Amino acid sequence: MGKDPRAGRTAVKDAPKTTDKTAVRETRDPDQIEREIEETRKELGDTVEALAQKSDVKAQAKRKVEETKSTVAEKKDELLGKAKGASPDGAASAAAEVSQKASENPLPLAALGAFAAGFLAGRITKR
Numbered sequence: 001m002g003k004d005p006r007a008g009r010t011a012v013k014d015a016p017k018t019t020d021k022t023a024v025r026e027t028r029d030p031d032q033i034e035r036e037i038e039e040t041r042k043e044l045g046d047t048v049e050a051l052a053q054k055s056d057v058k059a060q061a062k063r064k065v066e067e068t069k070s071t072v073a074e075k076k077d078e079l080l081g082k083a084k085g086a087s088p089d090g091a092a093s094a095a096a097e098v099s100q101k102a103s104e105n106p107l108p109l110a111a112l113g114a115f116a117a118g119f120l121a122g123r124i125t126k127r
Contacts, residue, residue, distance in 0.1 A: 053059070102109045
């Protein structure tokens with residue numbers, strides 16, 4: 001416990017620093033090195049920007065809400081178009097059918113009217 005675990009080892013800073021890659025890079029033109037540095041900076045900037053966009057939860061939520069609104073609006077328009085296409089004929093035929101049944105058998109219609117009138121009269125008198 002009292003001994004330094006690094007004692008007796010050779011320091012890394014004293015070791016030779018030449019490798020095959022370093023030897024190749026030392027022979028490159030300084031302009032080429034500067035171009036590579038600029039390219040690396042650009043790539044790093046793009047990476048940072050992409051990470052910032054991914055971490056911006058509020059912007060992602062807004063984007064998702066807008067996409068959902070757009071989808072809902074498209075479906076609403078599609079359904080309204082279908083309803084308008086089917087509605088005039090369907091409503092006209094249903095109204096004609098109800099009118100015909102009421103004229104053939106007025107008793108249920110009269111009973112419904114009497115019930116509605118009694119219900120309204122009861123509501124008005126309670127006030």
